[in-house]
Amino acid sequence: MKFWLFKSEPDAWSWDQQVAKGASGEEWTGVRNYQARNNMRAMQVGDLGFFYHSNVGKEIVGIVEVIRTSAPDSTTDDPRWDCVVIKAVCPLRHPVTLDTCKVQPGLEAMALVTNTRLSVQPVSEAEWRIVCGLAGLDPIGL
DNA sequence: GCCAACGTTGGC
DNA sequence: GCCAACGTTGGC
Numbered sequence A: 001m002k003f004w005l006f007k008s009e010p011d012a013w014s015w016d017q018q019v020a021k022g023a024s025g026e027e028w029t030g031v032r033n034y035q036a037r038n039n040m041r042a043m044q045v046g047d048l049g050f051f052y053h054s055n056v057g058k059e060i061v062g063i064v065e066v067i068r069t070s071a072p073d074s075t076t077d078d079p080r081w082d083c084v085v086i087k088a089v090c091p092l093r094h095p096v097t098l099d100t101c102k103v104q105p106g107l108e109a110m111a112l113v114t115n116t117r118l119s120v121q122p123v124s125e126a127e128w129r130i131v132c133g134l135a136g137l138d139p140i141g142l
Numbered sequence B, C: 001g002c003c004a005a006c007g008t009t010g011g012c
Helices: A015-020 A034-041 A098-103 A125-134
Strands: A003-008 A048-053 A059-072 A082-097 A120-123
Touching: A003 A059, A003 A125, A015 A048, A015 A059, A015 A082, A034 A059, A034 A082, A034 A120, A048 A082, A082 A098, A082 A125, A120 A125
Parallel strands: A003 A048
Antiparallel strands: A003 A120, A048 A059, A059 A082
8 A cells, every 4th residue: 555646737637526526536647757657557556645736726635546557548649658547535624735745844855845846746654644634634544 | 927947859 | 878959847
């Protein structure tokens, strides 16, 4: 079981849209970056992730679960790109903003803070625990 | 809307 | 294989 973070501009794909997809989830299409793709290739069914709203909101708003391992991205014919399928698990009771993460002890090395342009990133177990705490949730998956 | 950071492309 | 040009992301 590993932890991840998925970024999306809410204008393009929001948490509410993700929730509306229900248990069938949604393909995380459109990633055209090797590092982000490699992170998706490393995912297993059952892995959990944060859902982050970039640009608008700049906050972690929900938790998602990987329900299919990486497979060809249906939005391109380019065989280099593939993606997982994720479903919404639950919203955060309190969204956790980027600003909060920046000043929160223990999150200094979080990719969200140090690697702003990476759209799919790993989250350590310690980071997962801290963010869940800030969100007002019992740590899920631990 | 600007721009810094950074990833990718392609000429050489 | 280097690096300049270019494109994109995402914070501000």
